[in-house]
Amino acid sequence: MTKKLFVWDLSVRLFHWLLIISLLSAWYTSDGERGLIDYHLKIGYFILGLILFRITWGIFGTHYAKFSQFLPTKTKLKNYLKKSKQEKGYTTIGHNPLGGLMVVFMLLLILSQAISGLFMNDDVFTTGPYYESASSSVQKIMSFIHHNVFDVILIVSVLHIGAIFYYLFTKKINLIVPMITGYKLSHSEKTSGIKSSKLLLSLIIIIIVAVFLYWLLVLNIPVEEEFYY
Numbered sequence: 001m002t003k004k005l006f007v008w009d010l011s012v013r014l015f016h017w018l019l020i021i022s023l024l025s026a027w028y029t030s031d032g033e034r035g036l037i038d039y040h041l042k043i044g045y046f047i048l049g050l051i052l053f054r055i056t057w058g059i060f061g062t063h064y065a066k067f068s069q070f071l072p073t074k075t076k077l078k079n080y081l082k083k084s085k086q087e088k089g090y091t092t093i094g095h096n097p098l099g100g101l102m103v104v105f106m107l108l109l110i111l112s113q114a115i116s117g118l119f120m121n122d123d124v125f126t127t128g129p130y131y132e133s134a135s136s137s138v139q140k141i142m143s144f145i146h147h148n149v150f151d152v153i154l155i156v157s158v159l160h161i162g163a164i165f166y167y168l169f170t171k172k173i174n175l176i177v178p179m180i181t182g183y184k185l186s187h188s189e190k191t192s193g194i195k196s197s198k199l200l201l202s203l204i205i206i207i208i209v210a211v212f213l214y215w216l217l218v219l220n221i222p223v224e225e226e227f228y229y
C-alpha cells in the first residue's frame with residue numbers, strides 16, 4: 001500500500017531554497033569589481049542566521065528535521081547499505097544515513113565560511129565586524145578559511161546535486177518534489193509522517209536567532225578607539 005506522508009516541514013523547505021539563493025548571491029556579490037561588497041556582508045549575516053536556525057531546528061524541530069533522526073550510527077549505515085544493495089528502489093523516509101552525513105558536513109562548511117567572513121578585510125574599505133579586534137594570526141587563518149572553504153562548498157554541493165539526480169534517474173526516486181511540497185510517498189506500513197510544521201516554535205527560534213545576531217553584529221562589536229590630535 002502506498003501512503004502520502006508529510007515529511008519536510010515548512011521551515012526545512014524554506015531554509016533549503018533560501019540557502020541556495022543566498023549562497024549564489026553571496027558568491028555574486030563577493031567579487032570586489034562589482035562594487036557590491038556591502039550587500040555581500042548583509043547576505044553573509046543572513047546565511048549565518050539561516051545556519052544557526054537550522055542547527056537549533058535540528059535539536060528542537062519536527063521529527064525528520066532532527067539530527068538525532070538522521071545522524072548515522074554504524075548500525076544504521078550498515079543496514080542502509082545492505083538494504084540498498086538488495087532492493088534497487090530502497091530509500092528511507094527522512095535523510096538516508098549517507099545523506100545525513102553530507103547535510104551535517106554542508107552545514108559546518110557554510111557555518112565556517114560565514115564565521116570567517118566576520119574577520120575578513122578586502123584590502124580596500126570593507127572589513128568584517130571582528131577584523132580589527134583579531135590578532136594578525138587569527139586574521140590570516142580566517143582569511144585562509146574564507147578564501148578556500150567556498151571551493152569545498154562548491155564541490156560538496158555538486159556531489160549533493162549529483163546524488164539527488166542519481167536517485168532520480170537510476171533509482172527512479174524523486175527527492176526534489178518532496179523538498180518543495182513536503183510530501184513523500186511511502187510503501188511501508190511502519191512509517192508515519194509529521195503532524196504539523198510547528199510554526200509557532202519555528203517563529204520563536206527565528207526571533208531568538210535574530211536577537212542573538214543583533215547582539216553579535218551590533219551590540220558586541222568592539223568600539224574602535226579614536227584619536228584626536
Ligand code: HEM
Pocket residue numbers: 012015016019020023054065094095096099103106107157160161164175176177179
Ligand atoms: C548550493 C547548492 C545546495 C546546497 C548548499 C544544498 C544544501 C542542502 C542541505 C543543507 C540539505 C538538508 C536540508 C535539511 O535537512 O535542512 C539539502 C537537502 C536536499 N537538497 Fe539541497 N542543496 C543545494 C542544492 C540543491 C539543488 C539544486 C537541489 C535540487 C535539484 C537540491 C535538492 C535537495 C533535496 C531533494 C534534499 C533532500 C534530500 C533527502 O531527501 O534526503 N539541493 N540540501
Ligand code: HEM
Pocket residue numbers: 023026027030031032037040041043044045047048110111113114115116117118119120121122123126127128129146147148150
Ligand atoms: C556563508 C556566507 C558567505 C559566503 C558563502 C561568502 C563567500 C565569499 C567568497 C566566495 C569570497 C571571494 C573569495 C575569493 O576571492 O577568494 C568572499 C570574499 C569576501 N567576503 Fe565573504 N562570504 C560569506 C560571508 C561573509 C561575511 C559574513 C562577511 C563579513 C562580515 C564576508 C566578507 C567578505 C569580504 C570582506 C570579502 C573580500 C575579500 C577580498 O577581497 O580579499 N563574507 N566571500
